[in-house]
Amino acid sequence: MKFVKYGSIILITFILIAGIAIPLSPTPHSWLQFPVIPGLEEKARNILFHVPIAWTTVVAFLVGTYYGFRYLKTKDIEYDIKSVSSAGLGFLFCFLATITGALWAKFSWGSFWNWDPRETSIFILLLIYGAYFALRSALDTDEKRATLSAVYSIIAGITVPFFIFVMPRILSGLHPGAKGDPDGAGPVVQLKMSPNMLVIFLLGLLGFTLLYVWLLNIRVRLAKLEYKRSIDQS
Amino acid sequence: MTLALNGVTKEFNRRSIFRDVSFSLGSGESLAITGRNGSGKSTLVKIVCGLLSPTRGTIEYVHDGKMIEGEDVRNHIGLVSPYLQLYDEFSGMENLELLSAIRSDRTLEDGRIDEVLNDVGLWERRKDLLRTYSSGMKQRLKYAFAVVHRPDILILDEPTSNLDKDGIEMVTRRVREQQKSAILIVATNDADEATWCSKKVELGTHR
Amino acid sequence: MSAFTSTFALVRKDVHSELRTRYALNALIMFVVTAVATILFALRSDQPTSSVLSGLYWVVVFFTAMSGLSRTFVSEEERGTTMTLQLVASPSTVYFAKLIFNTALTFSMTIAVTILYMAVFSNAFVIKTLSIFIGTVVLGSLGFASASTIIAAIVAKANTRGTLYPVLSFPILIVLLMTVMGATTKALDGEDLSTALGDFQILVGYFLAMTGGSYLLFDYVWKD
Numbered sequence: 001m002k003f004v005k006y007g008s009i010i011l012i013t014f015i016l017i018a019g020i021a022i023p024l025s026p027t028p029h030s031w032l033q034f035p036v037i038p039g040l041e042e043k044a045r046n047i048l049f050h051v052p053i054a055w056t057t058v059v060a061f062l063v064g065t066y067y068g069f070r071y072l073k074t075k076d077i078e079y080d081i082k083s084v085s086s087a088g089l090g091f092l093f094c095f096l097a098t099i100t101g102a103l104w105a106k107f108s109w110g111s112f113w114n115w116d117p118r119e120t121s122i123f124i125l126l127l128i129y130g131a132y133f134a135l136r137s138a139l140d141t142d143e144k145r146a147t148l149s150a151v152y153s154i155i156a157g158i159t160v161p162f163f164i165f166v167m168p169r170i171l172s173g174l175h176p177g178a179k180g181d182p183d184g185a186g187p188v189v190q191l192k193m194s195p196n197m198l199v200i201f202l203l204g205l206l207g208f209t210l211l212y213v214w215l216l217n218i219r220v221r222l223a224k225l226e227y228k229r230s231i232d233q234s
Numbered sequence: 235m236t237l238a239l240n241g242v243t244k245e246f247n248r249r250s251i252f253r254d255v256s257f258s259l260g261s262g263e264s265l266a267i268t269g270r271n272g273s274g275k276s277t278l279v280k281i282v283c284g285l286l287s288p289t290r291g292t293i294e295y296v297h298d299g300k301m302i303e304g305e306d307v308r309n310h311i312g313l314v315s316p317y318l319q320l321y322d323e324f325s326g327m328e329n330l331e332l333l334s335a336i337r338s339d340r341t342l343e344d345g346r347i348d349e350v351l352n353d354v355g356l357w358e359r360r361k362d363l364l365r366t367y368s369s370g371m372k373q374r375l376k377y378a379f380a381v382v383h384r385p386d387i388l389i390l391d392e393p394t395s396n397l398d399k400d401g402i403e404m405v406t407r408r409v410r411e412q413q414k415s416a417i418l419i420v421a422t423n424d425a426d427e428a429t430w431c432s433k434k435v436e437l438g439t440h441r
Numbered sequence: 442m443s444a445f446t447s448t449f450a451l452v453r454k455d456v457h458s459e460l461r462t463r464y465a466l467n468a469l470i471m472f473v474v475t476a477v478a479t480i481l482f483a484l485r486s487d488q489p490t491s492s493v494l495s496g497l498y499w500v501v502v503f504f505t506a507m508s509g510l511s512r513t514f515v516s517e518e519e520r521g522t523t524m525t526l527q528l529v530a531s532p533s534t535v536y537f538a539k540l541i542f543n544t545a546l547t548f549s550m551t552i553a554v555t556i557l558y559m560a561v562f563s564n565a566f567v568i569k570t571l572s573i574f575i576g577t578v579v580l581g582s583l584g585f586a587s588a589s590t591i592i593a594a595i596v597a598k599a600n601t602r603g604t605l606y607p608v609l610s611f612p613i614l615i616v617l618l619m620t621v622m623g624a625t626t627k628a629l630d631g632e633d634l635s636t637a638l639g640d641f642q643i644l645v646g647y648f649l650a651m652t653g654g655s656y657l658l659f660d661y662v663w664k665d
């Protein structure tokens with residue numbers, strides 16, 4: 001865990017500094033320059049924060065669902081603690097992804113919210129998390145709460161692959177790489193990012209994932225202590 | 235038919251209701267479950283019926299030397315319990331017919347439903363909706379529902395609640411008949427009812 | 442075979458019970474009528490476009506379903522007959538019986554909404570490609586019923602059922618809603634059947650995935 005903790009601190013500090021400080025240049029020729037991406041310019045820096053956060057949201061959802069599944073198989077309450085801790089973090093990251101995304105959208109596309117496929121998906125993910133916690137608060141025994149919320153997150157998980165197929169068919173996209181993306185308004189990550197940007201981007205993914213693992217570990221430990229205390233009290 | 239519980243423990247919300255309950259019953263044997271209010275009698279009954287899973291421990295049902303697993307268990311069980319409700323919008327007769335049809339694994343011989351309705355003394359009122367029954371009549375119908383498929387294990391939770399003298403006599407007759415060849419479990423607070431049975435488990439003594 | 446007879450016996454029980462108590466039916470009918478009337482007042486003499494109309498069509502179906510489809514499980518739970526059912530039927534029997542019953546309710550609901558729409562918006566709601574419309578409504582209702590059934594089973598165990606049902610259902614159903622709205626628009630615009638085949642694939646996939654998942658998970662929901 002020490003590695004995870006310091007790793008995430010160092011990586012995120014690094015990409016914060018690098019992402020903000022490295023200057024843009026129309027013709028980058030050193031490692032300390034980012035290319036100018038037409039249509040994004042300085043706004044491109046957000047890709048280093050927004051995308052890793054959105055990625056972590058999805059990781060947290062999948063991990064939460066996985067632990068829910070484990071709970072159903074084993075009936076070991078520890079898995080429920082892990083599942084709900086991950087969902088809580090997912091909710092937080094989902095919220096952050098929505099905010100960073102909305103700000104970026106305001107400056108790139110002109111309004112905070114455009115119902116582009118990925119915006120819609122993150123919105124639905126927010127709704128799923130909201131529903132998940134609403135369900136948990138409406139159930140009164142631990143066993144029922146753990147079981148039914150695990151079932152719900154799996155059912156919600158079943159619909160996720162459909163987002164990937166349905167959204168792009170129905171809504172025209174603005175995100176980089178989508179069909180409706182007006183030429184040049186954004187980089188397709190692999191194609192237009194310069195190598196140094198790509199390295200920082202990947203380090204960002206790693207950094208935020210480590211941050212998630214670290215926070216999850218803290219939350220799980222805390223939740224277990226609270227659980228133990230409530231057993232001792234009764 | 236034999237029924238065996240090994241080290242059954244049940245917890246609700248991290249609080250254990252009872253711990254390490256073990257017993258074993260063969261055909262012709264009967265068991266009384268006693269204990270104060272809230273000691274977990276009804277909870278244990280639900281576990282024996284397979285309606286609730288125990289937190290720890292196992293339950294085994296053996297019929298003709300073969301273990302009965304999962305879903306087949308319920309065909310061997312009859313239950314009378316205050317938690318068990320029948321359908322208000324149907325008559326007594328319809329309730330038995332519909333529920334027997336849903337439990338299609340065991341087909342009833344002709345006239346079996348009429349027979350049990352007669353036995354519990356509801357023959358005259360068989361076509362009235364359950365909504366119009368008194369609480370004692372509903373309790374009688376629960377007996378009809380519990381025995382209509384000739385279960386190998388009959389479980390009675392609070393067996394005589396709401397019953398009149400006639401009804402109690404009907405119950406003792408049922409109890410004696412069940413004891414001849416099958417398993418009987420009675421969960422009760424009443425010392426008299428507990429004496430019907432040959433074995434006894436008292437809950438709520440470990441605290 | 443006995444699983445089939447059990448399932449149909451349970452469906453028969455639910456139908457009889459519904460005809461006597463009108464638990465779900467009255468709510469559904471009243472909801473459809475009120476919702477369509479409200480839309481009519483709001484639109485007055487406006488000529489709504491086909492995408493607005495198909496959106497409103499499924500909005501009515503969604504909220505109507507939310508008012509009635511949870512009854513199948515909630516009424517058992519409220520009356521304390523859940524245990525009785527558990528004693529006579531296996532979880533899969535209960536699941537499929539409730540799914541069949543809810544599918545029948547959803548079908549009757551979409552038929553009612555369709556007839557009302559054709560009567561009320563006789564100029565704008567003209568189904569130009571019948572094959573797309575029928576395919577969408579049939580496949581859409583199947584997926585709809587499937588998702589609503591498992592959510593109803595979950596909600597029946599909670600203590601704030603009324604408000605929780607739409608909250609839990611909407612995120613699950615939204616993919617389906619977007620697809621059927623798009624396909625219905627195509628039917629109203631008179632597009633060729635081939636343009637909707639992709640939508641049909643999604644609807645079939647959704648129904649199969651949802652039903653399969655629910656079937657595997659139902660035991661955990663149904664048994665305490």
Ligand SMILES: Nc1ncnc2c1ncn2[C@@H]1O[C@H](COP(=O)(O)OP(=O)(O)OP(=O)(O)O)[C@@H](O)[C@H]1O
Binds near residue numbers: 246269275423
């Ligand atoms: N679903 C539940 N959730 C939480 N606690 C429960 C639940 N069901 C039962 N309990 C608790 O379990 C304990 C045992 O309940 P149970 O109904 O088995 O008691 P009992 O022995 O049948 O009592 P009585 O003599 O009143 O019938 C009680 O303290 C009750 O509060």
Ligand SMILES: [Mg+2]
Binds near residue numbers: 276277391
């Ligand atoms: Mg009791």
